[in-house]
Amino acid sequence: MLKTLLKEKHTLGMVLFIGSEAVFFLMLVLAYVYLRAFEPASFTAASALKPLQTGIFSLFLFASSGTVWLAHRSLSQKRHTALCLWLAATIGLGAIFLIGQGLEWRDLLRQNIDVSQHLFGTTFFTLTGFHGLHVIIGLLLLLITLVLALLGDFKSGHSTAMETISLYWHFVDVVWVVIFCVMYLWTLL
Amino acid sequence: MSEIPLVPENHVPLPNVSSSNGLLAWVASVDHKQIGIMYLLTTLLFFLVGGIEALLMRIQLAQPRFSFLSPEAYNQIFSMHGTTMIFLVVMPMLIGFSTYIVPLHIGARDMAFPRLNAFSFWVLLFGGLLLYFSFLAPGGAPAVGWFAYAPLNERPFSSNLGVDYWALGLLCTGTGSIAAGINIIVTVLTLRAPGMTMRRLPVFTWMSFINAFLIIFAIPILNAALAALLIDRQLGGVFFKPSESGSALLWQHLFWGFGHPEVYIMVLPAFGAISEVISVFSRKPVFGYAFLVGSGFGIALLSFAVWAHHMFAVGLGDPLNLVFGGASMLIALPTGIKVFNWIGTAWGGSIRFSTAMLFALTFIIEFTIGGISGVAFAVFPIDWQLTDSYFVVAHMHYVLFGGTMFAVFAAIFYWFPKMSGRRLSERLGKWHFWLTVIGFNTTFFIQHILGIIGMPRRVYTYPDLPGWGWMNLVSSIGAGILGLGVLVFCWNVVYSFKRGQPAGDNPWDAWTLEWATTSPPPPHNFAQVPPVRGRRPLWDLHHPDNTDAQNPKVSED
Numbered sequence: 120m121l122k123t124l125l126k127e128k129h130t131l132g133m134v135l136f137i138g139s140e141a142v143f144f145l146m147l148v149l150a151y152v153y154l155r156a157f158e159p160a161s162f163t164a165a166s167a168l169k170p171l172q173t174g175i176f177s178l179f180l181f182a183s184s185g186t187v188w189l190a191h192r193s194l195s196q197k198r199h200t201a202l203c204l205w206l207a208a209t210i211g212l213g214a215i216f217l218i219g220q221g222l223e224w225r226d227l228l229r230q231n232i233d234v235s236q237h238l239f240g241t242t243f244f245t246l247t248g249f250h251g252l253h254v255i256i257g258l259l260l261l262l263i264t265l266v267l268a269l270l271g272d273f274k275s276g277h278s279t280a281m282e283t284i285s286l287y288w289h290f291v292d293v294v295w296v297v298i299f300c301v302m303y304l305w306t307l308l
Numbered sequence: 309m310s311e312i313p314l315v316p317e318n319h320v321p322l323p324n325v326s327s328s329n330g331l332l333a334w335v336a337s338v339d340h341k342q343i344g345i346m347y348l349l350t351t352l353l354f355f356l357v358g359g360i361e362a363l364l365m366r367i368q369l370a371q372p373r374f375s376f377l378s379p380e381a382y383n384q385i386f387s388m389h390g391t392t393m394i395f396l397v398v399m400p401m402l403i404g405f406s407t408y409i410v411p412l413h414i415g416a417r418d419m420a421f422p423r424l425n426a427f428s429f430w431v432l433l434f435g436g437l438l439l440y441f442s443f444l445a446p447g448g449a450p451a452v453g454w455f456a457y458a459p460l461n462e463r464p465f466s467s468n469l470g471v472d473y474w475a476l477g478l479l480c481t482g483t484g485s486i487a488a489g490i491n492i493i494v495t496v497l498t499l500r501a502p503g504m505t506m507r508r509l510p511v512f513t514w515m516s517f518i519n520a521f522l523i524i525f526a527i528p529i530l531n532a533a534l535a536a537l538l539i540d541r542q543l544g545g546v547f548f549k550p551s552e553s554g555s556a557l558l559w560q561h562l563f564w565g566f567g568h569p570e571v572y573i574m575v576l577p578a579f580g581a582i583s584e585v586i587s588v589f590s591r592k593p594v595f596g597y598a599f600l601v602g603s604g605f606g607i608a609l610l611s612f613a614v615w616a617h618h619m620f621a622v623g624l625g626d627p628l629n630l631v632f633g634g635a636s637m638l639i640a641l642p643t644g645i646k647v648f649n650w651i652g653t654a655w656g657g658s659i660r661f662s663t664a665m666l667f668a669l670t671f672i673i674e675f676t677i678g679g680i681s682g683v684a685f686a687v688f689p690i691d692w693q694l695t696d697s698y699f700v701v702a703h704m705h706y707v708l709f710g711g712t713m714f715a716v717f718a719a720i721f722y723w724f725p726k727m728s729g730r731r732l733s734e735r736l737g738k739w740h741f742w743l744t745v746i747g748f749n750t751t752f753f754i755q756h757i758l759g760i761i762g763m764p765r766r767v768y769t770y771p772d773l774p775g776w777g778w779m780n781l782v783s784s785i786g787a788g789i790l791g792l793g794v795l796v797f798c799w800n801v802v803y804s805f806k807r808g809q810p811a812g813d814n815p816w817d818a819w820t821l822e823w824a825t826t827s828p829p830p831p832h833n834f835a836q837v838p839p840v841r842g843r844r845p846l847w848d849l850h851h852p853d854n855t856d857a858q859n860p861k862v863s864e865d
Contacts, residue, residue, distance in 0.1 A: 125497050125498070126498060127498075128420045128421070128494050128498045128499075131493075131494050131497060131498065132420070132421060132424075132490050132491075132494050135489075135490045135493055135494070135524055136486075136490055136524075138524060138525065139486050139489075139490070139524040139525065139527070139528050140528065142524075142525050142528040142529060142532075143528035143529075143531055143532050146528065146529050146532035146533070146562060146565075147532050147535075147536070150532070150536065150547065150558055150562070153555070153558060153561075154547075154554070154555060154558065157555065158553045158555075160553070161553045234539065234543045234544065234545050235543060235544030235545060235546070237546065237552070237553070238546055238547075238552075238553055238554060240545075241539065241540075241545035241546050241547055241554075242547075245535070245536065245539055245545070245547075249535070
C-alpha cells in the first residue's frame, strides 16, 4: 500500500494536499475548542443547533463515502454502468447533505444567529462554511468525473482521477465527523 | 570507462530570452529551470524594494527626533519591509532554488507537476502585487507589522483596506508555497534517477525535501488565521476581538504556530546550499552526512513545538514558559551539530576562497552569532528584559541576513554559472562580499547594544538619550554600505550575464548531477544521466579507480 503510494505521483500529491488541508481544519477546530473552553458564556446559542436533524443529514454524507468506494471498485472491475450509477448516487447523497446544511443555516439566520453576532455564530459559520465549500468542490469534481464517464471515459479499469477524487471525498467526510463531534455532540453534554 | 563521453557535447540550442518566442516562452513556461529563474528574478526585485524600504527607515532613524518620514509612513514602510522580506524574498527565493536545482540533483527531466509548478510561481507574483497594490488604496499600506497583532489588525483599529490586502496577498503566496511544497516532495519521492537512493541525495535536496514538509504543514496554520481575520474584518466576525469576548491571544498562538516553523522554512534550504558550497570548495565530501540530514529532521520536528517563546511577555504562566523555554534550547542542539558538520567539512580540506566560499564561511560565523543571541531568548527572564527591543532586531537580522542571505549569495555565486552559462565576476564579487560583511555588521552589531540599553523596536523615532543618537547613526551608515554592496551585486549579475567568463559544464569541479549537463541545461536536462553509485556521482565518474564506494573514509554511513 505504502509502496504503491510512494510511486504514483497523483495519489501521493493528493495525500500531501489532504495533509495540508487537515492542518487548516485542525486549526479552525482548535480555535473553536479554545474559544469555547475559555468563553463558554458566548456559546449559549449553540443550544439552537439540532443534533438529531443534522445527524440524519450527516448519515447521507457518511453513506456517500461508501458509494464512492463502490464506484471505485466498479471501475477496477470494469463495470461501467455500475460506475456511473454509484457516482450519481454519491453526488445525490452529497447534495442531500448540503441541502441539510442549507436548511440549518436558514433556521439559524431566522433566529438572528449569524456570523457577526457572537463567538458561536462566528465559529459555527466559519467551520461549517469552509467544510461546505469543500463539499461543493468535491461535488463539482465528482460531477466532472460522472460526465466524463457518461461520455465513455474510464473504461480502462484504472484512473488516477477517480482515485484522487475519492481520497479527497473520504477526507471531506472525515472532517465532518470531527466537526459534528465538537460542534453538535459537545452541545449535548 | 572514463573515456566514454557519458555527457555528450551539447547540440541542442540553449534556451534564450531573445529567441523567436520571446517573452511568451517565459510566461507560458512549465519548465522548472525557467520557473526557477523567474522565482529568483522576482524575489530579487522584491529584495531591492524591501531594501529601499529598509534604507528609508534607517534614514528616519539616523538622528533623534528626525522628521524624514511621518509616523504613519514609517509604520507602513516597516510593516511592508518585514512582510516583503519574509514572504516575497527569503521564502520564495529558497523555493526558487529548490525548483531549479532539485530535479537536476536527482537526475529528473522536470518537477512531478510542471503546470502546478507554474501555478505556484504566478500565484506568488500575484500575491506580491496584491500586497503592493495596497499603497494605492485609500489609507495606504498595512501599518500593523509583519505579525499583525490583534486587535490592532481589526477594523476598529485599522479601518482602511491595508490589512485586507495584506491578508489576501499572503493567502495567495501561501497557496503557492503549499503547491510548491507538495511538488517538491512528490518530485523527490517519485522521479529519482536509477541509483539515486534517498541515502545518496545531495544535502541541498534533502533540506529542500524536509523544508517542503514544513511548508505544507505550517502555511495552513497561517491560512486559517488569515481566513478568520478576513471573516472578522469583512463579515463582522469576532474571532480576535476581545471587546466581544474574542481572543487576541488566539491570533498570537496561530500566528506563531505558523511563525516559528516559518523561521526554519527560511533557513533549511540555506543550510543545504551551504553544505554543497563548503564541500565543493574544500574538495571534501560533507562531513557527517547522516548527522547533517538527521539534524534537519530534528529542527523540523522541534520547530512546531516552540512557538510560545515568541509570547513569553504575554503572561502564559511559569509552567508553559518553562516547557517552551526548554524546547527552544533543544533546537540549539541540531543547529549546533550542523555548524560542527560544516567546520568538519572544511577542516583539512584544500580550500579555494572563491566568493561563494567566502560567503559560505562567513555565513557560519554570522549565523552562529545570531544563534547564540537566539538561545539567550529561550531563558525567559532574559527575554522579558530584551523583548521588543533592538536586541531582537539585531538577533533576527543576524539569522536572516547574516544567515540566509549570505547563504543565498553563496548559492547564487555557486549556481549562476549553471543557470546562465557564465561565471559571475570574482573581482566584483570580492567588492560585493566585503561591502556586505562590513555594512551588515556595522548596521546590526551595534543594535545589540542599543537594545540592551533600552531602545524599543517598531518606533518611528526616539528621544536624544546618551548614546542613542550616534549608535543609530553608525547603524544607518552601515545600512548605506550594505546598500552599496547590493548595487555592486546587481551590476555583477547584469554584467556577467552578458560578458562573464564562459563557465563550461562544471566550472567548480563539483560532484553532484547538475554539473553533468551543459550550462545552462537543455530543456530536457540530461541527454544521459551518469550512473549513480554513491553520493558524488561525478567524482566516481572521473575517478573510476578511487570511487567513494571503494574509500572507507567516505563510504555511506
